[in-house]
Amino acid sequence: MCGIVGYLGRQDAAPLVLEGLARLEHRGYDSAGVAVLGRTGLKLAKQSGRVRDLADSLPKRFAGTVGIGHTRWATHGPATDANAHPHVDEAGKVAVVHNGILDNSAALRAALTDAGVTLSSDTDTEVLAHLVARSASDTLEGKVRDALAAVVGTYGLAVVHADFPDRIVVARNGSPLIIGVGDKEMFVASDLAAIVRHTTTVAMLDDGELATVTAGGFTTMRHSDLSATGKSASEVDVDASAYDAGDHESFMHKEMLEQPVTARAALRGRLDERFGTAHLGGLDMDARDLRAVRRVKILGCGSAYYVGQMGAALIEELARIPADAEAASEFRYRDPVIEPDTLYVAVSQSGETIDTLLAVQEVRRKGGRCVGLVNVVGSAIARECDGGIYLHAGPEVAVASTKALTNMFLGFALLALQLGRVRDLSIADGKRLIAGLERLPEQIAEVLAGESDLVEVAQTLAGAESLFFIGRVRGYPVAREGAQKFKEISYRHAEAYQTSELKHGPLALISPDVPTVALVPADELAERNVAALHEISARSGPLVVVTHEGVDLGEVDARRIVVPRNEPELDPILLTIPLQLLAYHAAQHLGLDIDKPRNLAKSVTVE
Ligand code: F6R
Numbered sequence: 095m096c097g098i099v100g101y102l103g104r105q106d107a108a109p110l111v112l113e114g115l116a117r118l119e120h121r122g123y124d125s126a127g128v129a130v131l132g133r134t135g136l137k138l139a140k141q142s143g144r145v146r147d148l149a150d151s152l153p154k155r156f157a158g159t160v161g162i163g164h165t166r167w168a169t170h171g172p173a174t175d176a177n178a179h180p181h182v183d184e185a186g187k188v189a190v191v192h193n194g195i196l197d198n199s200a201a202l203r204a205a206l207t208d209a210g211v212t213l214s215s216d217t218d219t220e221v222l223a224h225l226v227a228r229s230a231s232d233t234l235e236g237k238v239r240d241a242l243a244a245v246v247g248t249y250g251l252a253v254v255h256a257d258f259p260d261r262i263v264v265a266r267n268g269s270p271l272i273i274g275v276g277d278k279e280m281f282v283a284s285d286l287a288a289i290v291r292h293t294t295t296v297a298m299l300d301d302g303e304l305a306t307v308t309a310g311g312f313t314t315m316r317h318s319d320l321s322a323t324g325k326s327a328s329e330v331d332v333d334a335s336a337y338d339a340g341d342h343e344s345f346m347h348k349e350m351l352e353q354p355v356t357a358r359a360a361l362r363g364r365l366d367e368r369f370g371t372a373h374l375g376g377l378d379m380d381a382r383d384l385r386a387v388r389r390v391k392i393l394g395c396g397s398a399y400y401v402g403q404m405g406a407a408l409i410e411e412l413a414r415i416p417a418d419a420e421a422a423s424e425f426r427y428r429d430p431v432i433e434p435d436t437l438y439v440a441v442s443q444s445g446e447t448i449d450t451l452l453a454v455q456e457v458r459r460k461g462g463r464c465v466g467l468v469n470v471v472g473s474a475i476a477r478e479c480d481g482g483i484y485l486h487a488g489p490e491v492a493v494a495s496t497k498a499l500t501n502m503f504l505g506f507a508l509l510a511l512q513l514g515r516v517r518d519l520s521i522a523d524g525k526r527l528i529a530g531l532e533r534l535p536e537q538i539a540e541v542l543a544g545e546s547d548l549v550e551v552a553q554t555l556a557g558a559e560s561l562f563f564i565g566r567v568r569g570y571p572v573a574r575e576g577a578q579k580f581k582e583i584s585y586r587h588a589e590a591y592q593t594s595e596l597k598h599g600p601l602a603l604i605s606p607d608v609p610t611v612a613l614v615p616a617d618e619l620a621e622r623n624v625a626a627l628h629e630i631s632a633r634s635g636p637l638v639v640v641t642h643e644g645v646d647l648g649e650v651d652a653r654r655i656v657v658p659r660n661e662p663e664l665d666p667i668l669l670t671i672p673l674q675l676l677a678y679h680a681a682q683h684l685g686l687d688i689d690k691p692r693n694l695a696k697s698v699t700v701e
Contacts (some may be wrong), residue, residue: 096179096193096699097121098271099288100162100252100262101310103279107161108152114281114288115145115163117337120491121285122343122695123165124173129180129189130158135256140164141176150292152159159309162252162262162282164191168200169700171216174464182229183221184211187256190226192219192375194248194269195700202244217568221245234258235306235320238265239305242304242317244670246450250284250299259661262307265317265403266299268323268474269699270446272399273297273312275327280307286488290334297327298472336489344688346492346583350674351499353541359486360501361531364508370524371515372508377465378481379396385515388438390417392426392442393453393464397495398502402441403571404666405467405506409586411663412527413513426455432460439509440466442696443490443498454478467505471500483509484489492689494583495698496674500538505665507531510663528659534668537658541671545679546657548672551638552679555580558636560587563673565613566594566623566654572613576673583681583691604635611673612652615665616642624648638676640669 101107106518107130115126126148127140137391139152145165164179198204199218206213225241234255242249248268254261264271264282268392274281274293281289286296295679297312299305299540303325313326354559364372390409392402402419409417413679422440438457442450445468454475457464466475466482469490476482478541485501488539507527513522555561562578565573570592577588589605591600593612604610609628627650630637637652642659657668681688 096167096284096336096514097165097288098191098193098250098282098284100251100282100307101279102237102262103276104159104309105279107158108156111161112145112149113164113278114283115165118285119145120493120689120696121165122493122690122692123167125166125175126164127178127180128161129182129254130156130161131157131254131256131259131629132400136182136254136388137191138180138186140181140612141175141557142178142530143227146468158696160254160259160262162189162191162254163443166386167695169195170218176215177217181215181217182224183223187225188223190219190223190253192222192249192251192701194250194267196221196245196249200394205330211621212666217479218247222251226255234261235304235315236265238263238304238465239317239320252282260308263304263306264299265304266479267301270474270583271299273299273327275311278309278583280309280312282307283507286330286332287337287491290332290337291319294330294332294334295327296330296506297325317668332489332686337491344376344492346494346496346678346688348578349492350428350678352488353500353542353671354535356487356497357500357504357538359488360504361508362486365528365531365666367525367528369515370521370528374397374483374508374512376482376484384513387437387513388435389433390415390437390439390513392417392419392439392441393450394419395422395447397499397575398441398443398450400575400578401499401506402439402501403574404503404568405439405441405510407568407571408510408663409513412519413517415475415513415517422447422453425453428511430456432457432462434461437460438462438464440468440479441502441600442466442475443469443485443487443495445470445475445700446697448699448701451475451478465696467502469501491696493691493694494579494677494688500667500670504517504531504534527661527663529655530664533660534664537660537668538671541657541668542675545675548675549679551655552676553683554593555609555611555638555676555678556584556586556683558586558607558609560589560603562600562610563590564593564596564610564626566592566619568617568662569613569615572669572673575670577678579674579677580680582694583677583686583688584684585686586680593623596626597629601629601633604630604633606636609636609638611638611640611676614639614641614645615662615669615671616645616659617662617665620645624650627652640672651670670674678685
């Protein structure tokens, strides 16, 4: 969602801030703005629309070596020029950019209005600019401290003030804020992607921290009392090219094709062939802890929820522990009973999804143990959990999750293996699964190599206004994920159903205009699945069947997509890969912006 970038140094700040903002576009936004401090004080430019529109319309005189910028995803008030950040005080001296939500902004706006302040936007953030301006403190840090003492909510923020032109003050509570150290220049950002081309020496603020950033360095302190926290910067191990689409026409395409490599990274060092088990040190659970687990509850949103369902099936099959997945966005609202012998697993690519984070907090508040399956190291969910498994997928830029999702599945497979091997899973079965996991990256590559064969079928599917994705048991979450990918990037109505439920309702919709993508692996349900295909075919419903070699579809008229077989428990991920390709090529055929689908954001940091 929203993004923050700031710069101080010898160079002109605006172009660097705008470049950083452009690098955050994938997070989703609807307006952008930048403020710089120059010789003549604070200058501001902001508008709804794209970063490049803002760059094109920047006033001629916009020089300054200190600057902050923002991409906004509308929450409080529509995406208008006035609501875009930075927000300024009445005198035009203070500028603030903010990610997060201030819960008491309505009361603060009313109090400011009563005090005679004229507010010029509908946003919660604007109150911060006025509060900073009205503080009696004689330092910028003190003014920001006073403002933050009045607000309740979440924030990552950056503040500049014309009376303190040598600094940016930043603060964090629940929304990431990174400080980047360059050569006599400094950066601030909400996401490493914005600054990684300039520096990989960074410090990440913790919740409750504030920092003063000048061209020469930075100092961190608690924002409650400005006492020093003494944080220093360190080198992060990140490849800047991971944030570049390279020769690919989109990040999604690049990230799909990276899956064989990233899948290997998820497994590296974690498979114990001798004992047929997995090693997951980050879980921080010994054999006794693992044996004490009586139930597993997986919490995630969107695709992370669907892969959580795949994970629950794996855990139940391999470890024979009851397991299920639930949408994290609903979890806390039903006042869940938290059981001490249940292992809660939060799954998230970004590690920032607010619904998942709040679900973790609900579990922990009630005394439950929650571990994380998270891609972004050091992210809010990773920190909030009792332990976890990092996914090692590398940065995922496209909104539609592909390589991270695959690694989530692998993370669940490793967890299931470990839980199984301290129970009844035999060493032979453990070794069988390890061999299967080791084969997977090659098999994923094999499916991806068939990409060109899928283009035409994807184009045909793109012509339908509405389509079904169906599967059973292991195949059902795959169908849900396939429908999700398809709808989010092609904007076609795609609905997932259990194949067995078809004739209890949706069959009424089957017609020559409504295609069905069916998952028919070579498992014990294959015959039942094929019977359902006949029912669809008899009603002239076009069919695309993702299946294995040797599955007999009989007389059914269908376009077959054959994927390699692995161990049956691991098949779901191989069935998922062609569905990514179908969604991708359908969206491409429709000429859509694949990496930035309308209305969606990469990290959903607001409720
Ligand atoms: C789908 C997609 C979303 C995310 C969901 C959770 O392709 O990307 O449905 O899976 O918003 O995001 P994370 O995994 O960051 O918690």
